[in-house]
Amino acid sequence: MTSYSHVKFMTSAAEPHQLAPDKGREIAFAGRSNSGKSTAINSITQRAGLARVSRTPGRTQLINFFELTPERRLVDLPGYGFAKVPERVRMHWLELMEHYFNVRESLVGLMLIVDSRRGLGAQDVAMLEWVLARNRFAHVLLTKADKLNRQDSLRVLRETLAAGADAAVSAQLFSAHNKQGMEEAREVMQRWLDQPSGES
Numbered sequence: 315m316t317s318y319s320h321v322k323f324m325t326s327a328a329e330p331h332q333l334a335p336d337k338g339r340e341i342a343f344a345g346r347s348n349s350g351k352s353t354a355i356n357s358i359t360q361r362a363g364l365a366r367v368s369r370t371p372g373r374t375q376l377i378n379f380f381e382l383t384p385e386r387r388l389v390d391l392p393g394y395g396f397a398k399v400p401e402r403v404r405m406h407w408l409e410l411m412e413h414y415f416n417v418r419e420s421l422v423g424l425m426l427i428v429d430s431r432r433g434l435g436a437q438d439v440a441m442l443e444w445v446l447a448r449n450r451f452a453h454v455l456l457t458k459a460d461k462l463n464r465q466d467s468l469r470v471l472r473e474t475l476a477a478g479a480d481a482a483v484s485a486q487l488f489s490a491h492n493k494q495g496m497e498e499a500r501e502v503m504q505r506w507l508d509q510p511s512g513e514s
């Protein structure tokens with residue numbers, strides 16, 4: 315089993331040539347700015363302050379790599395969908411993401427982080443299509459579930475599962491604040507990191 319407890323920050327990449335060495339396995343966290351990517355990484359690894367959390371959307375414009383073991387990583391991707399980001403920044407984001415998804419052999423799965431109050435948006439769906447086209451797993455974390463009542467949270471879960479059903483995308487409710495869905499998320503990630511295969 316890959317343990318999350320020895321996680322440590324590895325490196326940040328602002329340019330394609332700065333990506334961590336492409337070996338072993340990694341899971342990427344992607345989603346809109348402010349959807350809760352960094353918070354999810356911190357809570358899943360139980361390491362407050364590991365990935366930076368900001369109240370100002372769009373702050374993480376880097377790909378941040380976190381090492382679980384020498385051959386296993388978590389990757390915090392820069393958020394998208396923030397209206398006030400200048401065009402230059404948006405183009406840089408697109409180039410960096412296209413490069414990452416095109417070259418990355420060690421990417422096994424995508425945790426798509428979606429604010430449960432918003433539900434899946436067009437850019438989230440585009441992100442899922444990128445990953446699924448490359449035969450990687452995808453799992454949607456509907457975050458901030460603590461902000462919704464039970465009825466609304468079940469509705470958004472049902473809608474998300476229905477949207478991803480054709481492509482076998484799984485989804486769940488999640489809250490970093492009250493730990494809802496924490497074990498389920500960890501189990502999905504363990505499966506991806508530990509699945510037997512020919513490669514390392």
Ligand SMILES: Nc1nc2c(ncn2[C@@H]2O[C@H](COP(=O)(O)OP(=O)(O)OP(=O)(O)O)[C@@H](O)[C@H]2O)c(=O)[nH]1
Pocket residue numbers: 345346347348349350351352353354366367368369370371372373374392393394427457458459460461488489490491492
């Ligand atoms: N209530 C509640 N708030 C959350 C939860 N997860 C994240 N937040 C809040 O949402 C805001 C954004 O969280 P981040 O983790 O910084 O979001 P991000 O997706 O990493 O944002 P960028 O790096 O800017 O793309 C912060 O104010 C968090 O405290 C949650 O489960 N419940």
Ligand SMILES: [Mg+2]
Pocket residue numbers: 351352353366367368374390
């Ligand atoms: Mg972040």
